Amino acid sequence: MRRVAIGIGAALGVLAALAAILGYQRVSTLEVVAVQGDVHVLFGLGGNVGILRTERGAVVVDTMTFRMQGERIRLLAERLGGGPVQAVLNTHYHRDHTHGNPAFPAGLRIVATARTLDHLRTRDAGFWRGPTAERLPSETFVAEHELRIGGKTIRALHPGRGHTDGDLVVLFVEDRVVHLGDLLFQGRYPTVDLEAGGSFPAWIESLDRVLELEFDRAIPGHGPLTDREGLRAFQDFLREVWQVAEDAARAGLSLEETLARARLTRDAGYERIWVPFVVRMDRDLVLRRAWQEASGAAAGPQG
Numbered sequence: 001m002r003r004v005a006i007g008i009g010a011a012l013g014v015l016a017a018l019a020a021i022l023g024y025q026r027v028s029t030l031e032v033v034a035v036q037g038d039v040h041v042l043f044g045l046g047g048n049v050g051i052l053r054t055e056r057g058a059v060v061v062d063t064m065t066f067r068m069q070g071e072r073i074r075l076l077a078e079r080l081g082g083g084p085v086q087a088v089l090n091t092h093y094h095r096d097h098t099h100g101n102p103a104f105p106a107g108l109r110i111v112a113t114a115r116t117l118d119h120l121r122t123r124d125a126g127f128w129r130g131p132t133a134e135r136l137p138s139e140t141f142v143a144e145h146e147l148r149i150g151g152k153t154i155r156a157l158h159p160g161r162g163h164t165d166g167d168l169v170v171l172f173v174e175d176r177v178v179h180l181g182d183l184l185f186q187g188r189y190p191t192v193d194l195e196a197g198g199s200f201p202a203w204i205e206s207l208d209r210v211l212e213l214e215f216d217r218a219i220p221g222h223g224p225l226t227d228r229e230g231l232r233a234f235q236d237f238l239r240e241v242w243q244v245a246e247d248a249a250r251a252g253l254s255l256e257e258t259l260a261r262a263r264l265t266r267d268a269g270y271e272r273i274w275v276p277f278v279v280r281m282d283r284d285l286v287l288r289r290a291w292q293e294a295s296g297a298a299a300g301p302q303g
Contacts, residue, residue: 030072032080035225036217037175038152040080042073045275046096047221049073050179052172054150057083061170061179061219062091063100070100086149087111089156090137091181091221092167093119093196099127101135111145112137113158115166119196157213159183160206163190163221165197167206171213178215183207184234186223188273189281192289200242200290207235222273237266245290258291259284 031043038053046064058081063070077085087109090098093116101110112120117137120128128136139145147154153173158166163182170179182190183206192198211231218226241264248258264283272282291297 028068028072030069030076032076033225035175035219036177037172039172039175039177039217039219041219041225042076043224044069046100047091047094047181048179048219048223050170050172050177050219051077051080052152052154052175053081054086054152055082056150057081057086059147059149059152059154060085060088060104062097062181062221063088063103065096065099067100067103070103073100074103082150087147087154089154089168089170090116091170091179091183092116092164093124094164094182094193095124095127097181097221098124102132104135106131106134107138108135109139109147110135110137111139111141111147111156113166113168114140114142115158115164115197116140116168119164119166123196157209159209160202161197161199162192162203162206163198164193165199169210169213171215173214176214176216177219178210178213178217179219180210180221180231182221183210184218184220184223184226184231186218186220186226186230186234187270188220188223189267189270189283189286190222190238191281191285192293194289194293200238200245200293204235204238204242207231207238211235233266237264237270240264240266241286241290242294244287245294248291249294249296255288255291255297259287262287 033041035041040051042049047062050061052059058077060077063073074085088104090112117140120136143158145156155171156168158168167181167183218231244262274280
């Protein structure tokens with residue numbers, strides 16, 4: 001039995017090493033795209049990164065998954081943003097949006113909601129130890145926060161629960177661009193962190209508040225750039241998923257029955273998010289999470 005266990009462990013180690021080798025290029029590659037005005041976005045393995053150019057330097061929204069990505073993000077931000085990074089904003093606590101923070105200087109202004117900081121200190125406590133803890137958010141808020149940097153106005157807002165209970169959106173006021181983090185998945189199947197206070201019906205309502213903002217272009221947490229209509233289309237998808245889940249729960253359908261019978265019409269062209277051995281987000285996952293909330297089968301928020 002011990003030999004079998006060792007063999008399985010060795011095999012898993014080899015698979016992990018192969019995944020690391022094969023994934024290195026994906027991790028190290030960042031695509032730069034101009035959005036509008038003084039705003040750029042970086043696409044890579046992790047949440048999309050927003051960069052604002054100001055007269056004093058760069059403002060960065062989210063830092064992806066790995067320190068090596070954070071280092072490249074910082075260098076690109078200095079070039080695209082006209083100087084040293086002045087502030088980082090984290091849209092929520094998930095590692096694919098925050099684990100690049102340690103590549104930024106200690107003492108840098110890092111902004112997030114109070115709930116995001118709570119989750120980082122509890123749900124992700126193993127990562128934020130020692131010197132890394134110096135890159136936790138240093139400036140938190142509950143409902144709304146404004147930064148004025150280098151002639152630019154940056155509004156950070158917590159519109160309500162959604163993907164988690166701590167999501168913020170960042171509005172680059174003069175450039176009319178909004179970064180939604182994982183409150184928006186463009187052309188990708190989303191998930192909801194029910195254990196961190198996320199909620200499908202609350203998410204739909206939170207997007208109503210985002211749509212009240214003045215913006216032309218929208219940066220999603222995952223997927224390509226979009227606009228106000230793209231955000232409305234995603235909101236309609238969430239409505240459809242929640243309706244399917246509510247109907248199934250009222251009818252007493254099991255999860256397996258729900259997955260087998262569910263019919264979605266608003267996910268045409270949607271792609272799964274899949275990283276080998278790490279994450280797989282697809283139609284079944286989003287329906288599973290919605291059914292868990294609608295039926296009361298999911299654990300409530302903790303921490």
